[in-house]
Amino acid sequence: MNTSTTKIMTKVIFSGLLLILITTGCERSVDGLEEADLTNNPNVFVDGFSGGLEYAVFQGAVLNAFQVDTEVTSDGIGSSMRFAVPDVNDPRGSYAGGTFFTTSPRDLSEYNALTFYAKATESVPLGVVGFGNDLDQNKFTAEVTDFRANTNWKKYVIPIPDASKLTSEKGMFFYSFGPIEDKGYTVWIDEVKFEFLGTIGQPRFEMLDGEDETTSTFTGVRTSLSGLNSIYNLADGTDQSVNSAAAYFEFASSNTSTAEVDELGNVLVGAQGSAVITASVGGIDADGSLTVESRGTFVSAPTPTRDAANVISVFSDAYDNVDVDYYNGFFNGDGQTTQGGTGSGGADLIVDGNGVINYTQLNFVGIGLFDSVPSIDATEMTHFHVDIKVNEAVQSGDFIRLLLLNSVGDGETSGSFTISSSILLQDSWLGLDIPLSSFNGLNDRSEIGLIFFVSDNTVSNIFVDNIYFFKN
Amino acid sequence: MRSQTKLKSLAILFLPLLLFFRCTSTDEGTDWQLIWSDEFDGAAGATLDQSKWNFEIGRGQNGWGNNELQYYTDRTENAALDGEGNLIITAREESFDGANYTSSRITTQDKLEITYGRIEARIKTPFGQGLWPAFWLLGTPNGDEIWPQIGEIDVMELRGQQPTKIASTVHGPGYSAGNGISGDYNLTNSRFDTEFHVFAAEWFTDKIDFYVDGFLHHTVTKEQIENAGNEWVYNDPFFLILNVAVGGNYVGSPNQATRFPQSMTIDYVRVYSE
Numbered sequence: 074m075n076t077s078t079t080k081i082m083t084k085v086i087f088s089g090l091l092l093i094l095i096t097t098g099c100e101r102s103v104d105g106l107e108e109a110d111l112t113n114n115p116n117v118f119v120d121g122f123s124g125g126l127e128y129a130v131f132q133g134a135v136l137n138a139f140q141v142d143t144e145v146t147s148d149g150i151g152s153s154m155r156f157a158v159p160d161v162n163d164p165r166g167s168y169a170g171g172t173f174f175t176t177s178p179r180d181l182s183e184y185n186a187l188t189f190y191a192k193a194t195e196s197v198p199l200g201v202v203g204f205g206n207d208l209d210q211n212k213f214t215a216e217v218t219d220f221r222a223n224t225n226w227k228k229y230v231i232p233i234p235d236a237s238k239l240t241s242e243k244g245m246f247f248y249s250f251g252p253i254e255d256k257g258y259t260v261w262i263d264e265v266k267f268e269f270l271g272t273i274g275q276p277r278f279e280m281l282d283g284e285d286e287t288t289s290t291f292t293g294v295r296t297s298l299s300g301l302n303s304i305y306n307l308a309d310g311t312d313q314s315v316n317s318a319a320a321y322f323e324f325a326s327s328n329t330s331t332a333e334v335d336e337l338g339n340v341l342v343g344a345q346g347s348a349v350i351t352a353s354v355g356g357i358d359a360d361g362s363l364t365v366e367s368r369g370t371f372v373s374a375p376t377p378t379r380d381a382a383n384v385i386s387v388f389s390d391a392y393d394n395v396d397v398d399y400y401n402g403f404f405n406g407d408g409q410t411t412q413g414g415t416g417s418g419g420a421d422l423i424v425d426g427n428g429v430i431n432y433t434q435l436n437f438v439g440i441g442l443f444d445s446v447p448s449i450d451a452t453e454m455t456h457f458h459v460d461i462k463v464n465e466a467v468q469s470g471d472f473i474r475l476l477l478l479n480s481v482g483d484g485e486t487s488g489s490f491t492i493s494s495s496i497l498l499q500d501s502w503l504g505l506d507i508p509l510s511s512f513n514g515l516n517d518r519s520e521i522g523l524i525f526f527v528s529d530n531t532v533s534n535i536f537v538d539n540i541y542f543f544k545n
Numbered sequence: 546m547r548s549q550t551k552l553k554s555l556a557i558l559f560l561p562l563l564l565f566f567r568c569t570s571t572d573e574g575t576d577w578q579l580i581w582s583d584e585f586d587g588a589a590g591a592t593l594d595q596s597k598w599n600f601e602i603g604r605g606q607n608g609w610g611n612n613e614l615q616y617y618t619d620r621t622e623n624a625a626l627d628g629e630g631n632l633i634i635t636a637r638e639e640s641f642d643g644a645n646y647t648s649s650r651i652t653t654q655d656k657l658e659i660t661y662g663r664i665e666a667r668i669k670t671p672f673g674q675g676l677w678p679a680f681w682l683l684g685t686p687n688g689d690e691i692w693p694q695i696g697e698i699d700v701m702e703l704r705g706q707q708p709t710k711i712a713s714t715v716h717g718p719g720y721s722a723g724n725g726i727s728g729d730y731n732l733t734n735s736r737f738d739t740e741f742h743v744f745a746a747e748w749f750t751d752k753i754d755f756y757v758d759g760f761l762h763h764t765v766t767k768e769q770i771e772n773a774g775n776e777w778v779y780n781d782p783f784f785l786i787l788n789v790a791v792g793g794n795y796v797g798s799p800n801q802a803t804r805f806p807q808s809m810t811i812d813y814v815r816v817y818s819e
């Protein structure tokens with residue numbers, strides 16, 4: 074409801090602006106005077122605030138990190154913007170960040186870049202800088218994360234991904250600068266303005282960072298397209314990549330019955346089949362694609378019915394889960410190959426609101442509960458529950474060993490329980506209630522900090538759901 | 546088209562000239578008559594008019610004397626009309642007879658050889674590290690004479706990694722390769738690879754003027770060459786060359802950011818005489 078109201082309001086404002094534009098245009102043609110036309114004013118901060126420019130601090134940032142500086146300027150005129158980045162652990166905030174926006178939108182469609190001058194007290198990466206943050210929908214954000222500043226003033230160019238979309242934009246400039254190696258520093262920025270530069274060319278666009286990816290999934294699964302970049306070649310021959318909001322892109326599906334994609338790059342998987350999602354910007358095809366292989370209806374594990382009062386849950390939508398460090402520790406140094414457990418709340422797959430972990434390339438993987446969160450005191454619990462579905466043929470000799478570690482790194486003890494091939498099920502959920510007494514060697518379960526799934530490559534692709542301890 | 550360094554002092558000398566000639570599109574008082582042209586009209590995918598052009602095939606000696614990386618072919622994959630009145634010379638990244646890139650190099654040798662006149666082409670260049678498009682002339686070999694005695698007039702050459710700058714250069718005995726007499730032309734609010742620009746040389750008995758989009762940006766005079774103790778070798782027949790080289794001493798090799806294929810689009814080549 075709110076969103077639609079905002080859209081209507083925006084349209085009303087925009088119509089009003091069109092009238093003003095037309096009127097101003099007529100006046101120009103009559104008397105030839107160059108009157109300031111606020112609706113397409115390119116200036117953001119040029120020796121001082123431009124008309125109608127406001128400033129808001131991002132959450133968690135130092136409130137007064139931004140100051141207008143009349144001493145240090147790029148051209149000796151007016152003032153510059155000074156950003157004092159805090160040291161680490163500064164009680165006022167952990168970084169400097171905020172957005173400069175206008176209360177009335179501007180038409181930026183005749184420009185092709187936001188440019189500015191910057192320098193810093195030392196050579197530092199220039200965090201994140203961009204435009205399109207309007208403190209509302211942030212629909213047309215565009216940001217650069219690979220600028221560096223040093224002690225000399227230098228001009229920076231952020232190409233606009235597709236300026237034809239910016240007919241009514243309030244987000245003029247935003248920044249986010251954090252401490253480098255725990256230390257703060259100061260950045261000055263001046264001459265922030267939109268320009269049309271004939272030296273910018275050769276646009277190229279990327280979805281999924283230009284990769285062709287395939288996902289094997291199920292009806293009802295939602296995913297969103299990331300890695301959206303616009304790459305322009307600059308006057309000096311270098312390419313500048315700009316992280317670009319989805320609204321700059323047009324998305325298409327080759328088979329809408331298998332996958333639908335909306336204007337913000339959200340994909341909803343439909344009926345069994347195959348569909349290719351592609352993108353374009355202003356008629357130019359983007360590199361990268363997502364092939365969606367829908368395997369049809371996903372059969373979820375049975376929803377747990379035990380009383381929450383008797384459960385300590387690690388991963389389940391039926392209960393409130395305890396805080397977890399991670400659902401995949403990526404112990405790659407120890408030879409781990411396992412992927413997965415990296416989605417929101419550990420869920421790689423969310424079907425009709427129910428999250429499921431999908432471990433692939435499984436050899437071993439650990440769920441951590443010891444680093445920055447309390448370990449689990451399962452002393453009162455009697456069983457460990459897990460639902461597992463093997464997404465491949467189960468062969469003789471296959472196994473999944475569950476390993477519980479107590480007091481990780483400090484008088485560590487552990488116990489394991491092995492699920493053999495005769496018990497594992499292919500393409501069906503296997504629900505296990507394993508008595509904790511069956512975890513051989515686990516004498517103390519007051520501080521369970523790691524839960525391992527080990528297959529030694531015998532089983533490589535599994536779904537996991539409803540991981541919890543319970544009291545019978 | 547050997548490598549060269551820009552002569553900054555010369556560029557400064559020419560600044561006043563630039564101001565004077567900005568509004569003239571050609572040397573005043575010269576009545577140029579069109580004597581030869583290729584407008585590249587024809588069906589899409591068709592090859593060149595062989596009555597006007599030759600293909601030079603292969604890798605040349607030492608990469609055409611510059612350690613260039615491409616193999617030049619006469620295939621339409623590397624040179625073809627686009628059906629819209631343009632010739633497209635395309636550099637591709639592909640294995641071909643020991644080279645990692647292919648492209649084309651075409652000449653008018655034995656088909657159009659001129660001494661003096663206005664030589665003009667409308668071109669959109671490729672871009673990217675390691676691309677080296679050029680529109681130039683070489684003196685027709687005469688007896689035992691070899692380069693640089695035969696002379697070379699580079700109307701336009703561009704380093705793909707510098708998409709806003711072209712160079713115009715003459716090479717002769719005592720002033721070749723890095724010592725060629727060169728002038729750069731920079732675009733301040735445009736690029737050579739995103740829109741067409743017109744490149745021209747006006748060649749007289751005692752000077753050569755170089756133009757970009759009608760702006761005279763570089764002049765080399767017989768007097769200037771002779772004052773330096775060198776020989777003016779521009780009184781004999783020359784032929785035209787269009788090519789897109791990949792890599793070589795002048796530009797360096799392509800890198801990860803270089804996008805292939807890369808094309809030079811030529812709208813026309815026109816030759817005038819007085």
